[in-house]
Amino acid sequence: MAAALPALALVPPPSAPPALAARDLTFRFGDREVLAGLSFEVMPGEIFGFLGPNGAGKSTLFSILAGLLPPASGALLAGGAPVAARDPALRARTGVVFQSPSLDPKLSCRENLLLAASLFRVPRAEARERVERLLAGAGLADRAREPAGRLSGGLKRRLELARALVHRPALLILDEPTNGLDAGAFARTWATVEALRRDEGLTVLLTTHRPEEAERCDRLAVLARGRVAACATPEALRARVAGDVLEVEADDPEALAVQVRARLGLPVRVLPRGIAVERERGHELVPRLVEAFPPGRLRSVAVRRPTLADAFLDLTGESLAVEEGG
Amino acid sequence: MIAWDLATARVLWKRDLVRFFRQPSRLAGALGQPVLFWLIIGSGMAATFRMPGTGVGYLQFFYPGVVLMVVLFAAIFTTVSVIEDRHQGFLQMVLAGPGSRGALVAGKSLGSATVALSQAALFLLLLPLAGFAPGAVNWPLLAAALFLSALGLAAVGFAVAWAVDNVQGYHAIQMTLLVPAWVISGAMFPPSPEHPAFAALMRWNPVAYGVSAARRALSGPAAPGALPGSAAHDLLVLALFAAGALLLAAAAARRRA
Numbered sequence: 001m002a003a004a005l006p007a008l009a010l011v012p013p014p015s016a017p018p019a020l021a022a023r024d025l026t027f028r029f030g031d032r033e034v035l036a037g038l039s040f041e042v043m044p045g046e047i048f049g050f051l052g053p054n055g056a057g058k059s060t061l062f063s064i065l066a067g068l069l070p071p072a073s074g075a076l077l078a079g080g081a082p083v084a085a086r087d088p089a090l091r092a093r094t095g096v097v098f099q100s101p102s103l104d105p106k107l108s109c110r111e112n113l114l115l116a117a118s119l120f121r122v123p124r125a126e127a128r129e130r131v132e133r134l135l136a137g138a139g140l141a142d143r144a145r146e147p148a149g150r151l152s153g154g155l156k157r158r159l160e161l162a163r164a165l166v167h168r169p170a171l172l173i174l175d176e177p178t179n180g181l182d183a184g185a186f187a188r189t190w191a192t193v194e195a196l197r198r199d200e201g202l203t204v205l206l207t208t209h210r211p212e213e214a215e216r217c218d219r220l221a222v223l224a225r226g227r228v229a230a231c232a233t234p235e236a237l238r239a240r241v242a243g244d245v246l247e248v249e250a251d252d253p254e255a256l257a258v259q260v261r262a263r264l265g266l267p268v269r270v271l272p273r274g275i276a277v278e279r280e281r282g283h284e285l286v287p288r289l290v291e292a293f294p295p296g297r298l299r300s301v302a303v304r305r306p307t308l309a310d311a312f313l314d315l316t317g318e319s320l321a322v323e324e325g326g
Numbered sequence: 327m328i329a330w331d332l333a334t335a336r337v338l339w340k341r342d343l344v345r346f347f348r349q350p351s352r353l354a355g356a357l358g359q360p361v362l363f364w365l366i367i368g369s370g371m372a373a374t375f376r377m378p379g380t381g382v383g384y385l386q387f388f389y390p391g392v393v394l395m396v397v398l399f400a401a402i403f404t405t406v407s408v409i410e411d412r413h414q415g416f417l418q419m420v421l422a423g424p425g426s427r428g429a430l431v432a433g434k435s436l437g438s439a440t441v442a443l444s445q446a447a448l449f450l451l452l453l454p455l456a457g458f459a460p461g462a463v464n465w466p467l468l469a470a471a472l473f474l475s476a477l478g479l480a481a482v483g484f485a486v487a488w489a490v491d492n493v494q495g496y497h498a499i500q501m502t503l504l505v506p507a508w509v510i511s512g513a514m515f516p517p518s519p520e521h522p523a524f525a526a527l528m529r530w531n532p533v534a535y536g537v538s539a540a541r542r543a544l545s546g547p548a549a550p551g552a553l554p555g556s557a558a559h560d561l562l563v564l565a566l567f568a569a570g571a572l573l574l575a576a577a578a579a580r581r582r583a
Contacts, residue, residue, distance in 0.1 A: 066418075066422040067421065067422050068418060068421050068422060086426070088327055088330045088424040088425075088426075089424075091330075091422065091423055091424040092330070092423075092424040094422075096419070096422040098415055098418060098419065098422075100415055101415065102414065102415030102416050102418050102419035103414075103415075103416070103419075104341065104411075104414075104416050105414065106345055106348070107341070107344070107345075111344075115337055115341060116419070116423075118333060118336070118337045118340075119333060119334055119337050119420065119423045119424075119425065120333075120423060120424065121329065121330070121333045163419075
């Protein structure tokens, strides 16, 4: 796991109002309460992540922030002033990157970007120059004339990101930006996002359920059941997990958990293929654990530092790792 | 505010045109199908049908009706793209921009209407074959009638597309709704005094006013088969239809993207 990058001296003066804030957002689908009074503040130049599994309300929150859905109640504040989610001035300053690309597959890559530029009323000469620069930056200059529908999934995501930047937004909102991307594409996406923040002072909001992606954010809002369960830097969230995590791989994890609780008196979590124990000085527990069971009962024992997935579980009692979809 | 909406509507309008003119098959279909329809049905009927009291042949009588059919089918087949655009996420991107949903409705409807007008324009190249002199045609009236019809039909299509959200359902509803509307519009048969129910239905059928106005544009104010009243009346009804359909589409589009 890559260590989180230090925030690059972008801490704004204490008087600066949040670039975007929400107060008590609520939303329901029928009987289901999707957002139950959700609040957050994102400072200018910050990379701010909403971490949660599917079903935590991330997609609904994203739709509200993208202006697609009005919240049932609650307020959005931009630069400290209340603003409607559909306010044209807010939308004009915001770039939105959808999880599944929203390009026109029949138009060329260049046309897709020019179309977005017209939508945001970027003056023509400026748009042309900006589009060529973005195409080059995305590594798509030589495919500019090809229909967007012919690009691979990874390249479509790159084009989608480029399109969200065509009007020089101050705020960039991304929905699960690297979901389904390989390690190379993940690194590339994040290099782009971090460069944008550094060079253009962009404020970035993103949703994610990937711990390795959450690590790259300056601050995280941990979402559970439509609320922010905690909001802190990734390090601070990880520090809430005491000590180390021991993961034991074994058959029949339920029975093993009962035995470990009984013999060692430890709190145990059941995993799909074993159990996990959180403990300070975890390495000292390893011999005790191994000696407490007959040879072969435990397939493997590993000690590792806690990740954001562990922190999430501790904070919410829920696992981040739920099936894809939804 | 209005500037964003204009930009959004313009982008969507232009996009539909670009996509249409880039597909030669759609251009060919736009001309081929109505020509066949006009000649085959028209010749078949020509032997048995004469406009009462005039010397107008059936092919000539039928021609304005086919022009409206071109507009109607073009509006149906172009507006179905709303469903595709929504599923591909393209419209989400537009809705996340600064333009309003009303601008989206206007842009898509105007785009479909313009594509429909382009197809009608191609078919109108055959005017001389139908026995009309292009110089004698009231072009502004024809353009207004076809534009308002196309806009209204495209907006109805938008509302249906947004509500149904699947291509099969869309076509099923549109065929049930609009093909009968065309058949009882006076496009194929004039209303006859012996069938008052038919005439009454026609009075509530916006397509009938499109056909009627097209007849007046091609053959003068007292064109055979035109509705009672005047061209101005025809256009007024069409304008109300278009406005009502746009409002309906805007109401439909308030539902979730």
